[in-house]
Amino acid sequence: MSERYTRSQELFAAAQQVIPGGVNSPVRAFRGVGGTPIFFASGSGPWLTDVDGNRYLDYVLSWGPLLLGHAHPVVVKAIAMQAAHGTSFGAPTKQETELAEEVIKLMPGIEQIRFVNSGTEATMSALRLARAYTGREKILKFTGCYHGHADMLLVQAGSGVVTLGLPDSPGVTAGAAANTLTAEYNDLEAATAIFREQGNEIAAIIVEPIAANMGFVLPEPGYLEGLIELAHSYGALLILDEVMTGFRVAPGGAQGLWGLKPDLTCLGKVIGGGLPVGAYAGRREIMQHVAPAGPMYQAGTLSGNPLAMAAGLATLQTAFGTHGDAQASPFAQAEARARALAEGMRKIGEELDVPLQVGQVGTMFGFYFLKESGLHVRSYAEAKQMVDPSRYASFFWAMCERGVYLAPSQFEAGFISAAHTDKDVARTLDAAREVLKG
Incomplete structure (x- = not known):
């Protein structure tokens, strides 16, 4: 890892002395992507800021709860x-x-x-x-x-x-x-x-x-x-x-x-x-x-x-617009942006000939890096056979370097919030295209 994460590395070293594995839930240990876990200091809207001062568009959102974004x-x-x-x-x-x-x-x-x-x-x-x-x-x-x-x-x-x-x-x-x-x-x-x-x-x-x-x-x-x-x-x-x-x-x-x-x-x-x-x-x-x-x-x-x-x-x-118009609710807006993000990732995969399986329903999404084109994961057995976690790990860190935080595991879903804007989605897709071009 680069000097970009110096403080996170220090905090992880300290955490491992008093907390098993340095984390209070295993996926936080970043075993799926390698490297040292990123420690975060604050969140606002769609943004996270880590202890080293780096800012990220957040697509983990505390693993789903933050439908309205951070600190609404x-x-x-x-x-x-x-x-x-x-x-x-x-x-x-x-x-x-x-x-x-x-x-x-x-x-x-x-x-x-x-x-x-x-x-x-x-x-x-x-x-x-x-x-x-x-x-x-x-x-x-x-x-x-x-x-x-x-x-x-x-x-x-x-x-x-x-x-x-x-x-x-x-x-x-x-x-x-x-x-x-x-x-x-x-x-x-x-x-x-x-x-x-x-x-x-x-x-x-x-x-x-x-x-x-x-x-x-x-x-x-x-x-x-x-x-x-x-x-x-x-x-x-x-x-x-x-x-x-x-x-x-x-x-x-x-x-x-x-x-x-x-x-x-x-x-x-x-x-x-x-x-x-x-x-x-x-x-x-x-x-x-x-x-x-x-x-x-x-x-x-x-x-x-x-x-x-x-x-x-x-x-x-x-x-959900309990006190207003459900069609213009924050959920409806977030759903539209999740759809745009998923469609954008799918198009980038096709454009760059990168075998991706992309899915999205409501404000949830996910994508696999497949080992080859033409595969389609429908079960756990197929995920183990068809997915390339090492490519996801490289993609994860490259996106972090560009200010986009995704789940630190190929086997987790992603989330979008009502605080994410069209500009945020476009920025995320630009970063993904740049990374996948190599």
Whole structure:
């Protein structure tokens, strides 16, 4: 690395003495791109500034939550006003109900919601609820899909494990993983075969509507609908993990965009407006099994934290034009720029004969550097075979040098905010063209 990152290198050296690997989440270690992690000092709108004073257009956005960009004044004001009244009570507040009502309004298939503190808590709790509701023990997940780091879900997991080149995590017991079945994403026949053999023992299918932890892989036509039908035909539940896609691909998430009707939904990221939050939600008859309404126990001292509730409510109301014209909403503007960015990358790849697979839905996007033209990734197995992570690593650092910050892994999705402008997108595409010309 150049002298451009001197202070980051110093801080990383210090961090490694007191924090395992120098980071508090593995993807931050930059193992997927090499070099020293960049330490950031501040963010404003679409911009990040690192500790060495370098500025970047940010397409990571805290891995998705910052739909309005960094330090949006409406969100900052909401947090500050709540902080002045207290940061946490461990007791009910009206903000919990207000955010719940806002989420339910945007996602009509949801009737009740329970807030937690992370996406991992949300998926873990949703699966416990599915087991309690059905009286069954087994679950089906898909290879390369990441649903948090609960023991039963660290089986053929996604981006973090892919980037680090690790198999299933040490510390996960055989017993914890014994009831977790796996199939390839986008392979409905494989899922059907598993249900034919063990369907009466399966409590739920859990799936990302867009597989965004193995890069950016869209579902094949009819795949998600087929999974829902398959689950219901055997009396199992379908859990849609919209921690990443929720309020990112459409106001109603992937389920609203594609007319899906999951039994349970997992949410996170955007609903906290940049503060830690998660949630699981679904049909009233199922959610009524959650304590204290029902017997399935789940608790959290800081769940429904008033700071996160205030930030999430401010974000959703501002992003989707709750108090104005939805067609001219900040979300709609961000979606248009995400489309322009993806189309621009696709054209650059064609123009320069660089094999790229580019995808975009709503304000999410992603692109693979393929090993050769004509390939198309539809699953984790194909991603491992067809993708060239080393080329992405070189591209990542070259873009950083030009003031554009992308995910430090080929196997992560990208995000755009309402704060990004047409000029920012054009600047990003100019930088990409310059890098790919070589």
